[in-house]
Amino acid sequence: KAGVTQTPRYLIKTRGQQVTLSCSPISGHRSVSWYQQTPGQGLQFLFEYFSETQRNKGNFPGRFSGRQFSNSRSEMNVSTLELGDSALYLCASRGMDGQGNTGELFFGEGSRLTVL
């Protein structure tokens, strides 16, 4: 069973540009969540999608957005990049309880974004 796949793994952008990151969850998982990880702030929750609907959102500015497609794949977009957006962006998928799953979170390897 394939794990969570994130693309691209590494990318470099300049301030003011925008970036789109992609996440393919484990087959059968309908919940996808996104996290930002930086040395100073640790892991911070961005948002969570389930069946194409955003169910939860963290405390990030509107420059951070996401969506989920009917096949459960998700994308997140950051517009007008700032230096402080440099981080490891992690995606996690989860099988929902009551569907034969435990609710366990599984993470991808992340997308390392560097903003110059």
Added chain:
Amino acid sequence: KQEVTQIPAALSVPEGENLVLNCSFTDSAIYNLQWFRQDPGKGLTSLLLIQSSQREQTSGRLNASLDKSSGRSTLYIAASQPGDSATYLCAVGGLNFNKFYFGSGTKLNVKP
């Protein structure tokens, strides 16, 4: 709001030692608790998941316990090895289990 604390922030031990990592949380109304391992620059690898109705889970040399009433979980690593060196994070799933709250992690170094 749920707050998750992990102590110590860093730990260095000689190979072969048994060790305990701690995770505490402020709101005992949780759905589950999960321990992860993270190697530098990598994603998080799930180690153990404990449902709120369980007291402990075991996998190989790892044993995780959960005491909801005191808001604590421990991860016990037996006979540590240099390959165990990594950052260990705990995550608490809220009753609105769409949200997970992460601790800042314990960075473990096991010396040969």
